[in-house]
Amino acid sequence: MNGLTSGFGAWNPIAWALLFVGILVVSFIVRSRGNKSYKRGSGQTKVFLSGNEEPADADALHVRGDHLYWGMVDGLSAYYRRVKAWHTGIFSDYVAWFVGVLAVVFVILVWVG
Amino acid sequence: MNIGNLPFVVAALLVVFGLYTLLFKRNLIKLVIGITLIETGVNLFLVTLGYRTGGISPIYTYAPEAQQMVLPTPQALTLTSIVIGLATTALLLSFAVFVHRHYGTLDVRKVKELKG
Amino acid sequence: MKDQGMSVIVRTITRFVYGLIIVFGFYVIMHGHLTPGGGFQGGAVVASAFALLLVAFGSAGLKGRINLHWLQSLEEVGALAFLALGFLGIGTAFFYNLFAGSGGFLFGASVPNPGHPNPGIFTAGGTVPLMNWAVGLKVMTGIAAVVIIMLVGSRKEEAE
Amino acid sequence: MTALTTHAPVLLIAVPLLGAFAAPLVGKLGRGVRNTLIGLIVLFVALLAALLAVDVFGAGGAPTVYELGGGTFTFPLSGGQIPVRILFEVDGMSAFMGLITALIVLTGAVFSFSYWKERSGGNLYFSLFLLLTAGIFGMQLTGDMFNFFVFLEITSIAAAGLVGFRVWLKQSQEAGFKVMAMYTLSGLFVLLAVGLLYGQHGHLNIATLASSITGGLVDMIALGLLLTGLAMKAGAVPMHMWAPDAYGEAPAPTSAVLVANSQASLYGLFRILFTLFGASVSPSALGWIVIVLALLTIFVGVTMALIQHDLKRLVAYGAVSQIGYMMLGVGVGLAVSATKPGYGLVAMQGGIFHMLNDAACVGLLFFASGAVIRASGTRDLNRMGGLGHRMMWTSIFFAIGAVALAGVPPFNGFASKYLIYEASFKLSPFLAVIAVLSSILLLAVFVKAFQAAFLGPKTDATAHVSDPSVGMMVPMAALVLVILVFGLFPGFFVDHIVTPAAKALWLGRDAYIGAVLGGI
Numbered sequence: 001m002n003g004l005t006s007g008f009g010a011w012n013p014i015a016w017a018l019l020f021v022g023i024l025v026v027s028f029i030v031r032s033r034g035n036k037s038y039k040r041g042s043g044q045t046k047v048f049l050s051g052n053e054e055p056a057d058a059d060a061l062h063v064r065g066d067h068l069y070w071g072m073v074d075g076l077s078a079y080y081r082r083v084k085a086w087h088t089g090i091f092s093d094y095v096a097w098f099v100g101v102l103a104v105v106f107v108i109l110v111w112v113g
Numbered sequence: 114m115n116i117g118n119l120p121f122v123v124a125a126l127l128v129v130f131g132l133y134t135l136l137f138k139r140n141l142i143k144l145v146i147g148i149t150l151i152e153t154g155v156n157l158f159l160v161t162l163g164y165r166t167g168g169i170s171p172i173y174t175y176a177p178e179a180q181q182m183v184l185p186t187p188q189a190l191t192l193t194s195i196v197i198g199l200a201t202t203a204l205l206l207s208f209a210v211f212v213h214r215h216y217g218t219l220d221v222r223k224v225k226e227l228k229g
Numbered sequence: 230m231k232d233q234g235m236s237v238i239v240r241t242i243t244r245f246v247y248g249l250i251i252v253f254g255f256y257v258i259m260h261g262h263l264t265p266g267g268g269f270q271g272g273a274v275v276a277s278a279f280a281l282l283l284v285a286f287g288s289a290g291l292k293g294r295i296n297l298h299w300l301q302s303l304e305e306v307g308a309l310a311f312l313a314l315g316f317l318g319i320g321t322a323f324f325y326n327l328f329a330g331s332g333g334f335l336f337g338a339s340v341p342n343p344g345h346p347n348p349g350i351f352t353a354g355g356t357v358p359l360m361n362w363a364v365g366l367k368v369m370t371g372i373a374a375v376v377i378i379m380l381v382g383s384r385k386e387e388a389e
Numbered sequence: 390m391t392a393l394t395t396h397a398p399v400l401l402i403a404v405p406l407l408g409a410f411a412a413p414l415v416g417k418l419g420r421g422v423r424n425t426l427i428g429l430i431v432l433f434v435a436l437l438a439a440l441l442a443v444d445v446f447g448a449g450g451a452p453t454v455y456e457l458g459g460g461t462f463t464f465p466l467s468g469g470q471i472p473v474r475i476l477f478e479v480d481g482m483s484a485f486m487g488l489i490t491a492l493i494v495l496t497g498a499v500f501s502f503s504y505w506k507e508r509s510g511g512n513l514y515f516s517l518f519l520l521l522t523a524g525i526f527g528m529q530l531t532g533d534m535f536n537f538f539v540f541l542e543i544t545s546i547a548a549a550g551l552v553g554f555r556v557w558l559k560q561s562q563e564a565g566f567k568v569m570a571m572y573t574l575s576g577l578f579v580l581l582a583v584g585l586l587y588g589q590h591g592h593l594n595i596a597t598l599a600s601s602i603t604g605g606l607v608d609m610i611a612l613g614l615l616l617t618g619l620a621m622k623a624g625a626v627p628m629h630m631w632a633p634d635a636y637g638e639a640p641a642p643t644s645a646v647l648v649a650n651s652q653a654s655l656y657g658l659f660r661i662l663f664t665l666f667g668a669s670v671s672p673s674a675l676g677w678i679v680i681v682l683a684l685l686t687i688f689v690g691v692t693m694a695l696i697q698h699d700l701k702r703l704v705a706y707g708a709v710s711q712i713g714y715m716m717l718g719v720g721v722g723l724a725v726s727a728t729k730p731g732y733g734l735v736a737m738q739g740g741i742f743h744m745l746n747d748a749a750c751v752g753l754l755f756f757a758s759g760a761v762i763r764a765s766g767t768r769d770l771n772r773m774g775g776l777g778h779r780m781m782w783t784s785i786f787f788a789i790g791a792v793a794l795a796g797v798p799p800f801n802g803f804a805s806k807y808l809i810y811e812a813s814f815k816l817s818p819f820l821a822v823i824a825v826l827s828s829i830l831l832l833a834v835f836v837k838a839f840q841a842a843f844l845g846p847k848t849d850a851t852a853h854v855s856d857p858s859v860g861m862m863v864p865m866a867a868l869v870l871v872i873l874v875f876g877l878f879p880g881f882f883v884d885h886i887v888t889p890a891a892k893a894l895w896l897g898r899d900a901y902i903g904a905v906l907g908g909i
Contacts, residue, residue, distance in 0.1 A: 003880045004804060006735045006811040013799040013877045020799075062845030065698045065770030068837045073696055080696060083689065087630060089228025091144065091221050091567050095135045097627045098574065102617040105678065109609045112674040128581070135574070141566065148573055155581050162588040172264060187587065190535055194580055196269055197542045201573045203375050204546060208553055208566035210379070215559040224563050227634045229696070301413065308410035312403060323399040324457045 127154030163187030261361035268364025276372035307367030416512030438491035450481025450889030478532030481893035503860030521547035545572035564638035596905035604669035636705035641759020645752035676724025686713030739808030753790035777843030791835030804879035
């Protein structure tokens with residue numbers, strides 16, 4: 001009724017949700033059996049920033065848009081340099097790509113048909 | 114080559130000229146002209162499709178009997194396409210006016226703030 | 230200087246011609262169901278008279294004579310009338326020609342069968358001529374509004 | 390009710406048109422009157438789409454024909470008759486697309502009421518909005534190639550008008566010009582193809598054309614023009630560059646409708662590939678063309694989204710990549726449609742179900758980002774932060790839309806992507822790898838957007854922001870409800886609406902032709 005079968009696998013969101021809730025309950029039980037003897041306000045509850053002090057300025061705490069995944073984008077810089085150069089924003093290039101794809105599709109279709 | 118095929122050649126040339134204009138001209142107004150060139154080519158193609166050599170115009174009012182008429186459907190299509198073309202051209206030109214007002218240029222290669 | 234329009238020759242000829250253009254446009258609209266043409270073509274002809282006036286006399290010459298809001302409202306009325314004519318036949322199907330052959334009422338003259346579909350009777354045609362009128366109204370006001378707006382827009386730019 | 394159902398195909402187009410032309414007139418009476426009228430029209434349209442869907446899916450997705458102007462028509466045509474009658478033909482796929490459009494238009498219109506409250510020009514905005522609605526419905530319901538072109542152009546003009554509606558914004562004018570020019574180009578190539586088909590076969594009706602197309606050289610050229618033109622209008626890479634411009638620069642509620650517009654083009658593409666050319670061209674070649682375009686779309690769309698710092702443009706690239714999933718699912722189904730193995734239908738189901746899920750998720754994301762941009766006054770993610778403290782509901786809605794679009798269970802995006810992954814894996818594991826990888830990247834994209842906009846400490850800049858008014862919250866909440874229901878009970882919807890739609894495309898070619906031509 002509420003599940004999907006693809007012929008070689010199945011997906012049932014209700015069962016998944018029940019399992020998810022079950023795992024939540026188990027992890028809550030595990031958590032509740034933990035040691036509660038930490039001291040608030042001491043170094044035990046402080047934010048760990050690679051050993052640096054927490055900056056006082058609230059703005060400095062926020063990782064802004066382009067800083068996220070900086071490493072990944074930098075690692076893929078060879079790819080991104082090309083793709084960025086490809087998206088020129090010039091209308092003539094839009095048309096050029098359209099005409100190019102049209103030509104390729106023509107060649108394929110005439111070759112096939 | 115059959116002389117009757119000449120309009121098809123002209124239509125194809127118009128489309129190609131229009132695409133050339135879109136690809137290699139820089140002025141936005143010229144790009145709009147390029148689009149209308151393609152449109153004219155397509156319209157010419159449609160009208161030519163319906164043409165029969167020696168056919169009369171497809172008006173039934175007091176039409177002589179047993180006379181071949183050109184096909185009316187492509188003409189209706191062309192007319193609709195012209196009406197649509199009017200609207201698109203007007204809209205494109207309005208956008209060109211506003212682009213010029215904001216960017217101070219009509220050069221398509223300088224109107225590229227939306228990139229990446 | 231620019232708003233003064235064109236030379237006296239153009240202005241004089243425009244005075245003669247623009248009425249004729251409008252009459253011809255209305256003729257094309259009226260006979261749309263019989264001859265080539267119809268609402269769009271006739272409307273475009275009428276609008277071209279507006280454009281001619283605008284070119285010949287400049288936007289200052291037309292100031293106060295044409296109300297843009299009225300033009301745009303009339304355009305909507307034309308479109309609504311067209312749709313309403315379509316809805317009239319919804320008892321059978323949308324665009325069903327309700328008036329055709331209804332016996333004289335609103336272009337409903339019955340047509341003797343002469344052997345070909347269109348014997349050229351002006352009062353026949355049912356909703357088709359009415360739709361031509363609706364489309365004609367929309368197109369003439371619509372194109373006139375576009376021309377005026379574009380002219381006013383470009384004038385503003387020159388002033389800047 | 391039966392009269393409404395009978396006339397639903399034409400009313401779905403005529404009623405929004407009526408609203409489009411009445412809006413500027415009624416607007417003179419005041420904003421409240423106008424909004425009431427628009428609201429009633431949009432509600433009526435949604436009701437009609439639902440009635441039509443109930444009717445069509447009640448009959449198992451069998452096609453029905455509606456003829457404009459009434460009268461009787463008989464096929465095959467007796468001597469001298471010229472088939473100029475205009476037909477609407479609705480089968481399971483059309484009705485399914487109608488449901489998607491109705492959902493987006495209803496929520497988008499309600500969202501727009503609040504979005505345009507303080508701005509002038511609302512009359513024209515709603516006029517264009519309803520014109521776009523009428524055009525989208527027209528594309529989905531028509532049974533005639535030339536009318537398809539006309540409705541395509543109506544959507545083009547209305548969509549470009551909406552993209553460039555805010556003439557005081559610099560970049561929206563650039564986007565408007567580019568979008569209009571690209572749409573016109575695509576429309577003209579479609580018209581050229583229609584002309585070629587008419588010249589070759591003498592028909593414009595899809596069903597009659599489909600029965601007479603043989604796959605000669607002219608047919609192939611027409612197919613190439615149609616395929617490229619419609620794929621471009623759907624936003625397939627590498628012809629996608631207009632799409633982020635358009636989605637990003639349009640007012641937020643219309644970005645969602647523009648996505649529905651792209652899906653309507655996609656519907657046209659599928660209709661042409663399956664119904665028009667289904668029997669005359671090797672389906673595996675066509676299928677692989679669609680699959681290659683789909684893979685490019687998925688991958689380039691999602692990787693470009695990762696480096697955006699404009700919130701709407703980021704969501705826009707995400708929307709582009711999702712178009713690829715639909716094309717992948719249906720492309721896999723098309724590629725194997727000669728032998729029709731079981732996983733082909735699964736792929737079709739996944740691709741078609743994803744259309745509905747994508748419309749709901751992307752609509753929600755565009756609405757939420759519109760609310761964020763309104764509240765924070767900037768679109769730059771580098772200058773946002775900490776909005777979640779004051780915009781709790783918006784951030785929750787954005788998060789739900791994001792994880793659902795990225796295909797995180799148990800939301801609806803996963804249900805459809807699951808079908809696509811499984812079926813495309815059967816065809817080639819490489820396809821499934823790209824699809825899964827891109828889904829993960831898409832989650833990363835939205836984690837970035839969510840972190841940058843909503844998380845972070847409270848600052849002075851976020852002190853005055855708040856959740857948007859109820860008028861904007863209700864449509865977002867409605868879409869969240871849709872996402873949850875479709876995510877938790879996918880089996881019901883796949884059985885009752887997606888499968889008939891998929892079968893109508895995949896197996897229903899003869900029925901589609903037979904509905905017009907009479908028993909074949």
